[in-house]
Structures are given as C-alpha cells and as structure tokens.
Amino acid sequence: MIRLFKHYIPHTVLLFGLCDLALLLLAGDLAWHIRAAQIGMDAGDWTERVLPILGFTLICSLAMVAIGLYSPEALRSPRYAFARSLVALSLGGVALAVIDFMLPTMGFWRSTLLYALGLAAVMIGIIRVGLSHAVDRERFKRRVVVLGAGSRAARLKALSAQEDSGFVITSFIAMNEAHRILPEAISRDQIADLGAHVARQRGAELVLALEERRNALPLADLLRVRTRGIPVHEVSSFLERETGRVDLDTLNPSWLIFSEGFSAGRLWSSIAKRSFDIAVGTLLLIVSLPVIALFAVLVKIDSKGPAFFRQQRVGLYGRPFWVLKLRSMRTDAEKDGAKWASENDPRITRLGRFIRKVRIDELPQTWSVIKGEMSFVGPRPEVPHFVNDLEDKLPYYAERHMVKPGITGWAQINYPYGASIEDARHKLEYDLYYAKNYTPFLDLLILLQTLRVILFPDGAR
Structure with missing residues (x-):
C-alpha cells in the first residue's frame, strides 16, 4: 500500500x-x-x-x-x-x-x-x-509472516482469505501452546533464526498477533527481524491499515497513546477546515433555501405536525447542541423515548422516506455548520441518551467526541446502517480511524464519496 x-x-x-x-x-x-x-x-x-x-x-x-x-x-x-x-x-x-x-x-x-x-x-x-x-492480483499482495497462533492470528487468517484482501500469510509462528488454535502454525522452537525464517518466506513484514504480550515479547527475535530490514507491525496497526478502521477487539490503550495520529499540530488544517465550512456552508444554505422551503411545505401537507424537527445532540468535547432537520417521522415517533431508526421503520412518513434517501432532511443542519457546532465532515452526532448508553457499553466511545461532528463522515460512507449496539460498535471503529488520521485529503475523499451514497442510497435510513 x-x-x-x-x-x-x-x-x-x-x-x-x-x-x-x-x-x-x-x-x-x-x-x-x-x-x-x-x-x-x-x-x-x-x-x-x-x-x-x-x-x-x-x-x-x-x-x-x-x-x-x-x-x-x-x-x-x-x-x-x-x-x-x-x-x-x-x-x-x-x-x-x-x-x-x-x-x-x-x-x-x-x-x-x-x-x-x-x-x-x-x-x-x-x-x-x-x-x-x-x-495477477496475487502479485500485488504483500507476503506476511504472523507471530502468533491464537484468536488474533485466526482473525488475520480470515481477513487474508477475503477476495479483496491485500496480503497473503506465508506462515504462522506459535509462541505459546496454551493459546494455539491454528494447527498449521510452526512452533518457535523449530526455528533456529526467526529473521532467516522470515527472509526464506520472502516476507514483506512481520505482524505481532500475540494473545499475551506481558513478559512474552521475543525481543531478540524481533530485533533480528528488524535489523534485516523487515518491518515489524503490531496487529492493531496492521488491521487499521488493511481495513480503514480501528479494530476494537485488538485495541490496547497503550497503542492509542504511542501510535501515530491524534496530531496536535493541526492548526493550518483546522483553519482550512473551518474556512471551508463557512464558505461552502453559506453558499449551500443560500442555494438550498428554496429547496428547504419547498419541502417544508410538502412535509406539512404530507403529515400533521411542524415542518422542522429540533433535537439535542452531543458535539465536540461532549458539549450538547441543538440540531435542526426537516421532519421525516411522525410527531409521536419518540413518545416512548429515543430509538434507532430501522429498515422500513413504520415511524417514517411517506415523504420522509424520500427525503432521507436523498439527504434533503439534512440540509437545515448547514446552519449548525456555519455556527461552528458541526462540520461538513466528522462523526455523526448522537442524542445524549444514546451517548450515555454507548459510553457504558463500548470502550473508547468518548474519544469520537475529540473531533467536531459532521453531516457526513468516514463511518457513514463505509458503514451506513446504525440500528443496534453492534452497528454502533462498527461505526465507532471508523469514527476512531477518522479522529486518529484526519487530514484535509481524507475530508475531500469523504465528501466525494458521499455523492456515491446519495446516488446509490442502499444504506440510507
């Protein structure tokens, strides 16, 4: 890559x-x-x-x-x-x-x-x-040697077997028989020189996928591999690169602390991002005002209730703010409390189904972008009730609030559905990737691919 x-x-x-x-x-x-x-x-x-x-x-x-x-x-x-x-x-x-x-x-x-x-x-x-x-796509696949034979190594094996995988695993090396679940793994005791073994396998890199690292890292082996010019990667870094998300199952707090990302030197990037939000947001709001007005009237005609829907969301650093959208659900949609939208949700009105698919209901949020409460690109802002629940059930959920929420985002274009705790977990992995690796280039990529989601709205809810 x-x-x-x-x-x-x-x-x-x-x-x-x-x-x-x-x-x-x-x-x-x-x-x-x-x-x-x-x-x-x-x-x-x-x-x-x-x-x-x-x-x-x-x-x-x-x-x-x-x-x-x-x-x-x-x-x-x-x-x-x-x-x-x-x-x-x-x-x-x-x-x-x-x-x-x-x-x-x-x-x-x-x-x-x-x-x-x-x-x-x-x-x-x-x-x-x-x-x-x-x-020959196989020629483009990197040859990888995996140090480990437990559940983490098995996950790498499953990932490499996928049709779109960018790597092939040449061998697994078992360090501890207590965690071994891959029968094809070679025992470390059978290898005289780990560096020479990786070289014989023509390995482009060595991935550490050990189940227990405390007092178990073979430092001399890793040094021998590294001094041969072969990169050594921790499994979390490897999965982040291959999948475009931060894998929660293999994530350790120390990896988040010591790995690249979450750069504080974002002054110029932040200035460019904010300037873009103000300039494009103002232009978009002016251009879209007739569309918003037209569909506000249609919403009133289609179902009883106000044309706009106002709801509190959680923003940057966990601060709450109010977001405005065109109403796409019945007025009694949350009479029993906030709920995730589901596929074919009966609470969604006839017109609401259409404006959700083409994202017209999101246009009034441009005002929140201009005010600085949101950005065009960032994690989707959630309601406080969901945030409190998800912070209790999902590790590192609060870290997604270290960047400003957005109308579109890395999670929205890669994992459009979000109607359960498991869905929220997957989307959190993409949100953490964005928060960790944000650049204007990634913002541009997300904005461009948002057009794909709008034109082919197979994930809109």
Whole structure:
C-alpha cells in the first residue's frame, strides 16, 4: 500500500487510477484532433489546449472517485466498473458544461466534450477488461509472516482469505501452546533464526498477533527481524491499515497513546477546515433555501405536525447542541423515548422516506455548520441518551467526541446502517480511524464519496 496524507491506498487502486488518468488525457487530446479535422482546421500547438484537457481530466477523475470506480466491486468486475464509469463521465460532463457556462474564459470547449466523454468511456471499458485479465492480483499482495497462533492470528487468517484482501500469510509462528488454535502454525522452537525464517518466506513484514504480550515479547527475535530490514507491525496497526478502521477487539490503550495520529499540530488544517465550512456552508444554505422551503411545505401537507424537527445532540468535547432537520417521522415517533431508526421503520412518513434517501432532511443542519457546532465532515452526532448508553457499553466511545461532528463522515460512507449496539460498535471503529488520521485529503475523499451514497442510497435510513 501507498500512504498518502496518513491514508493508505492499495497498489491496485493506484495502478487503475493512473491508467484512468492517462486515458482521460488521451481522450481529451484525441477529441480535440477529431473535432479540428471535422471542421477543417489545424489542431494547433498542444499548449493551446493543455488547460481544457487538464480541466476535463481533473473533473472526470473526481467524478470517478465520487461514484466509486475504485471500490473493491469496481476493481473486481469490469462490467460494474463500466456502468459506474458511464455515470461518472456523465456527471463530469454536466459539471464541465456548468463551468463552461459560468466561466467561459477558462477555455472549456463544448463542441469536443461529447467526443472526449465517449472516447474515455470506450477506452476505460476496454482497459478495465484487459487489466482484469492481465494483472495477477496475487502479485500485488504483500507476503506476511504472523507471530502468533491464537484468536488474533485466526482473525488475520480470515481477513487474508477475503477476495479483496491485500496480503497473503506465508506462515504462522506459535509462541505459546496454551493459546494455539491454528494447527498449521510452526512452533518457535523449530526455528533456529526467526529473521532467516522470515527472509526464506520472502516476507514483506512481520505482524505481532500475540494473545499475551506481558513478559512474552521475543525481543531478540524481533530485533533480528528488524535489523534485516523487515518491518515489524503490531496487529492493531496492521488491521487499521488493511481495513480503514480501528479494530476494537485488538485495541490496547497503550497503542492509542504511542501510535501515530491524534496530531496536535493541526492548526493550518483546522483553519482550512473551518474556512471551508463557512464558505461552502453559506453558499449551500443560500442555494438550498428554496429547496428547504419547498419541502417544508410538502412535509406539512404530507403529515400533521411542524415542518422542522429540533433535537439535542452531543458535539465536540461532549458539549450538547441543538440540531435542526426537516421532519421525516411522525410527531409521536419518540413518545416512548429515543430509538434507532430501522429498515422500513413504520415511524417514517411517506415523504420522509424520500427525503432521507436523498439527504434533503439534512440540509437545515448547514446552519449548525456555519455556527461552528458541526462540520461538513466528522462523526455523526448522537442524542445524549444514546451517548450515555454507548459510553457504558463500548470502550473508547468518548474519544469520537475529540473531533467536531459532521453531516457526513468516514463511518457513514463505509458503514451506513446504525440500528443496534453492534452497528454502533462498527461505526465507532471508523469514527476512531477518522479522529486518529484526519487530514484535509481524507475530508475531500469523504465528501466525494458521499455523492456515491446519495446516488446509490442502499444504506440510507
């Protein structure tokens, strides 16, 4: 994996992404030449068209990320990828047409845009099919040796067996027979030199997955491995990198304390984040006011009660604040107390089901973003009743409040459902990953992929 601004990107994603960038550039230039030949003019020097081609490439690339063209499903299935690429290129074309209308001096050209989009769709479809057959995915998988043979090692084994796994385990090494549950594990006593064993296995890294580390760490062995130039990773760090979440089952307080992340040096990032929230929030609120007003009237017509729903939530550092949303449930939805929304929840009104799917009910929360109580990106703010209950049942739940809550977030785009303690546990793992590894790059990635959740709302409740 490649680490970019604290976030890990698989090699396959990087390969397909670079190929798509090259194809978009090629499609833009070919379209320019085709259109020039049609009208009998010279295409001119490449410097005259470099800006519109780069603009076309940038906008379409962002649309591809937003639509999920680099998701595991898209990387696995060329047909799925082609369908998503058509949606992404269509959205990119619309965005470019709008930009050309608003900023005609930028040089975006409408006459060749259709050719560029068509060529890009065809070339990306062909290359995806070719790469899916030509690229040996096993070659991209890192070879890992696991020190341990208990339940933690078994979890790594199950993860490596998944189709989208980015690593393969070459051997397990059992340190303590009392915790051994993997029969294929090699006993440490059978290995003369652990460093030489990892080298013979062509291991790219050694993962510590011991059940009991107190007075059990083989320091001499680990030193021998490390001085051979082979990285040694603790199981929590390894799982964080591979899954994009902080694994609660293997988490120790010492790991949170000593690992990278939760950086205090976020001054400029915080300033940029707050500036973005104010500028975009103000613009979005102005643009969306007619939509909010229209659906406020429709909510009143659809069911009895007020158009807006006001509820207390828990924000930064556990401070409560009031959030405003368009009402999507009956007015008596919480007569017996706050409850999680469930699939096909009978409390949701007819119109409420629609505005939840397309996230229109969230638009009034933009006011909370402008006031600074929320951000566009962050953990979802919960009601105090749920927070008190979850803090008692889930370890480290209070740590998610170390960052400002958001309208969208890493948990929302990766684990959309949240209707039980177990769901809350999974979402907490993603929230902790965000709080630990926040950068503007991760915010941008989340904002882009929120479009995928809105267009394909299979997780909206």
